[in-house]
Amino acid sequence: MRGGPDDGLRKLLVTDRMRERAVRRGQQWRNRRLETGTRLPNPPASVERLWQRLEEYQNDPVFAPLDDEAPTPDWWSICLELLIVADEACESIGFEADNPFFDFFMDEYTREDLASGRRFRRVQRAPFSLSLAAEDLVCVQAKARTPSVGCTLRSLTHHLALLPPRGQVRARWVAPVIAQEPPEDKLGLLLVPFPYQISDESFQEGAVDGSDHWGWFEVKQTWLPSNTNRPKRAEFIAFVVDLVRVAREKGATVNAVVLPELALNYLQFRALADALARDSQIDFLISGISQDEARRRGNFAAIAPFFLLGRERDADITAWQGLILIREKHHRWKLDRGQIERYNLPNLDKSKSWWENLTILSRSLDFLVYRGNTTLTTLICEDLARVDPCQAVVRAIGPNLLIALLMDGPQIGERWPGRYATVLAEDPGTSVLSLSSFALIARQNDIGGFDQASSVALWKDEKKGPRKLELQRDADALVLELEPTVKEERSLDGRADGGSSIRWEYIRHLQVKASHRPGWIRDGTGR
Numbered sequence: 001m002r003g004g005p006d007d008g009l010r011k012l013l014v015t016d017r018m019r020e021r022a023v024r025r026g027q028q029w030r031n032r033r034l035e036t037g038t039r040l041p042n043p044p045a046s047v048e049r050l051w052q053r054l055e056e057y058q059n060d061p062v063f064a065p066l067d068d069e070a071p072t073p074d075w076w077s078i079c080l081e082l083l084i085v086a087d088e089a090c091e092s093i094g095f096e097a098d099n100p101f102f103d104f105f106m107d108e109y110t111r112e113d114l115a116s117g118r119r120f121r122r123v124q125r126a127p128f129s130l131s132l133a134a135e136d137l138v139c140v141q142a143k144a145r146t147p148s149v150g151c152t153l154r155s156l157t158h159h160l161a162l163l164p165p166r167g168q169v170r171a172r173w174v175a176p177v178i179a180q181e182p183p184e185d186k187l188g189l190l191l192v193p194f195p196y197q198i199s200d201e202s203f204q205e206g207a208v209d210g211s212d213h214w215g216w217f218e219v220k221q222t223w224l225p226s227n228t229n230r231p232k233r234a235e236f237i238a239f240v241v242d243l244v245r246v247a248r249e250k251g252a253t254v255n256a257v258v259l260p261e262l263a264l265n266y267l268q269f270r271a272l273a274d275a276l277a278r279d280s281q282i283d284f285l286i287s288g289i290s291q292d293e294a295r296r297r298g299n300f301a302a303i304a305p306f307f308l309l310g311r312e313r314d315a316d317i318t319a320w321q322g323l324i325l326i327r328e329k330h331h332r333w334k335l336d337r338g339q340i341e342r343y344n345l346p347n348l349d350k351s352k353s354w355w356e357n358l359t360i361l362s363r364s365l366d367f368l369v370y371r372g373n374t375t376l377t378t379l380i381c382e383d384l385a386r387v388d389p390c391q392a393v394v395r396a397i398g399p400n401l402l403i404a405l406l407m408d409g410p411q412i413g414e415r416w417p418g419r420y421a422t423v424l425a426e427d428p429g430t431s432v433l434s435l436s437s438f439a440l441i442a443r444q445n446d447i448g449g450f451d452q453a454s455s456v457a458l459w460k461d462e463k464k465g466p467r468k469l470e471l472q473r474d475a476d477a478l479v480l481e482l483e484p485t486v487k488e489e490r491s492l493d494g495r496a497d498g499g500s501s502i503r504w505e506y507i508r509h510l511q512v513k514a515s516h517r518p519g520w521i522r523d524g525t526g527r
Contacts, residue, residue, distance in 0.1 A: 021081075022084035023088050023495065025044055026085045030100065050078055050082055053078055054075060057074065080493070087157045087158060090102075090159045093159050094142025094143075094175060095372065128141075135165065138162065139170075144367075144502075145399070146398065146429075146490070154395060155491060158491055161397045164393070169393055176310050177310070178309055180307065185483060186507065187481070188480070189254075189257075190478075191479070192240060193436065194438075195224075195437050199525070200345075201347065203343075203345045204217065204220055215352055222524065225526040227267050235518045237271055237275045238516070239514055239516070247479045250510060253479070253481055254282070255282065258285075258287070259286070259405075260405050262407055266290075266326075267291075280313065282306060284305045288405040292328070293326060297358075298328055303366070304323065307371075331386045333381060334354070335353070365379075365390055365393055375398075375400050376403070379402060381408065400502050401431050401433070401504050404432065404433065411455045413465070417434040418434075421434060421458065421466065429462045431461040436457070439524065454472070457480070461503060478512065479510045480509045481509065482504045
């Protein structure tokens, strides 16, 4: 890159002249008028000439070992300039509808009247790649954050992310289907760490391998009422709605409700979403659930993104249900002796290792465009700790806000969620919230061999250190208030993004106690 001593070693230099030329060509491409019969603007002649120059090297090996003092292959600088051109041509792609390249792909995914009650095909069939290249080889997506550290391909672009092929992992870019209202300044998340208690029967042996060294464990949602118990189901919905009301009466902003891993099943998620959809100030509901829409059992993250309705949203629209996005957990939870003892799980043999009994059919992530300039995504517990395959996608795209749903112990900076959140906060600069149910924390507290803990959530952003969010003894939930901060980012070749990046930062958090709390909700005795 530009600068550094002239020591005779191989370098790939970006001069001011080359950068300015590439930026200008990219802008020209993006702003060109569509010619009759075309759906995309044709590249400028100068870009065509760059491609022609690159074709002269089509028989050169992509990789060849070089001595440190060997000259830089000529085609390297051509590729770098083409990358800068493409990145500049795709400015704000995925965020602004007037980008011609993004508009082209969106037209492929919907031609329906979205407010008529039909399925929201544009959301459910959102593109896994914004490139015409074969998705089985490589995918390209929009991008939110450019890392401020490191020297990688991720650091070379502001607007485009290079991703693994869809056979490894799929990243769905979900843009609003209808124009949105102007964004607010603050974002308030109501964090409900349900379940608060679980019984001994919640963790059970599923099957044991023939070697007798390991087995499968299953999580039984004994804290949930059965689907046929309508009175208790209604009590839980009223409990959450009441938490929203009480929080607002205390002066808190509440735009979303978040529940942890495996908090609900699909039917009860839908029922809660139905209730929250009638609150025009609630933008989305996120929860871990134990079933998908086909009632397949497992471990899933579900989001009901009401905000995608934008200005069309009103109490009479029910088609939002077609917006619900569900995706499965990517890695199984492994329970070992230490965890079995720490959480006092008597139904599991401590001499064996126990794996979560779930089927992993596909790996995918949803990146939702929120408030026009933010991307939001979710991870489930173990997925936050495992590098492959989805962390490569998270790092490449750089979501502004990541919410990790857990069933775990205390959320403190020294434990594994805090460590991995710190990594993502540094590269690519993602703000991370990890939220756990209180149940396993309570079981650990009951044993008495550990410090009494109450930290159900941990917040980490790029600017500040980790912040524990502790649940007071008489509280049922927390409200976490955040504010967006504009940040100008620079790519590795020296280009600024004009301050188009957003970082979410902590403002405050408040304790919330429901005015009416059914005993079974806090006791974990739903059945």
